[in-house]
Amino acid sequence: MLDKYVDIVCDKINAEKKVYLAPACMETVIISKMVFDKCGKFPTALCDNDIRKHGKYLNSIQDMQIVSFDKALETKDSEFLIVSPHHSNAIMGNLVYERGIDSNRIINFQPLEKKHTCALMAQNWIVEDRHFVCCCIEEYKPRFNHHNLDPKSGIESLDEIRNNIIDGKIPMPEGCVNCFTNKDCYIFKSRKLNSFDFSFRGWCNYKCDYCSSNKPDLKGYNDRFSLEEYLIELEKRDMINDIFSVLFAVGESCLNEKRFGLYDYCQDKKYFLDVFSNCSVFDESLFNVAQTSPVIIRKSFDAGTPETYAKIKGVNCYEKMLENVHKYIKAPYLAFNPKYLFVPGINDNEKDIINFVNVCSELKIDFVTPVFSFLDSKYFDSEHAKQMFKLLVNELAKNNIMTANVDTLYSETYHKVYSGSFGF
Ligand code: SF4
Ligand code: SF4
Structure with missing residues (x-):
């Protein structure tokens, strides 16, 4: 399409x-x-x-x-x-x-209908280890049974419950009722989805303190999960919009043994394949997809120096990672999205921020995503956090780089503190 x-x-x-x-x-x-x-x-x-x-x-x-x-x-x-x-x-x-x-x-x-509901819940879903969840960060987001990871019965039930909630036949989950995104909004009459995300736990070769993906026993953990089989079920039920995004975030996605079938499927259908990767390895197969079909790589840099990078990621891999990124961006249909997750006391300083922006500029990046979402709101409410955030946004702007506000990564509190006043 x-x-x-x-x-x-x-x-x-x-x-x-x-x-x-x-x-x-x-x-x-x-x-x-x-x-x-x-x-x-x-x-x-x-x-x-x-x-x-x-x-x-x-x-x-x-x-x-x-x-x-x-x-x-x-x-x-x-x-x-x-x-x-x-x-x-x-x-x-x-x-x-x-x-x-x-x-x-x-x-x-496409025809739209105006509903008092949450547009994310209507159109964007994730399958993870224990449930289907709405593509939002709120703790109280709806969770639906994924039917023991069976794609057919899981998708059937997700579709039915989601539509019943939109139509008011089933009450909205309690936490959603007063959520800031539950409001009068336009959704597609067809009720087709705009995106489907795979967020199973998975194994990663990095050792970030705040993440549990580096446990050796997570190797092969994804074997029991289906990938493209979910997309096939969504197709069969006519639930896929004509332009569609698939997000793949399973530990280090580019080391996941099951990725090839998903890559082929997305390439064949020309779905946007949106992959979270630490770029420690160069995934030739992903690079090949981006020769003919759209690919987005989201990469948490979180540092501007090899030392800070090693401190945060637990491995000494900055130069190799940069070499891989330079190779990736040569693919014609690949967009590269660096993220900067603020880690208090480690990368919230001028040197890291300025070096990071210089790297982005050299890579001809268009959009950077600053992230606080995994941190305590006490931190992102602090004067220092605000100053460093402002520095990051201003330095990016000087280099013609825009900040991409990924709504699904941010909470309401975050929006209140950072929207508008910080040029974000
Ligand atoms: S928690 Fe908020 S954003 Fe998430 S599904 Fe509910 S209403 Fe939507
Ligand atoms: S690179 Fe990402 S998946 Fe890997 S350990 Fe760090 S946060 Fe987890």
């Missing part, structure tokens, strides 16, 4: 139409590259409602600018392709029902 949209965008650009991709995110950057490779032209621009991005150019595609929706709408017949695992529905709803544009101007428009 993604190929079809790339063709449509090419046809429209060739016919001198203005076509905007929205929002400005890793998914739309990769699609822009696919469009260029298909027809030798980039889409008109990326479009985003974040005023801090307006007027900026991407580092990875130096001639693509980010503009506001107001600007894009100045041309009466401009068109849009909207691709975001967590926000497509909201952006389409805003353009069509609030700004009143003709839905035919959205190339991938």
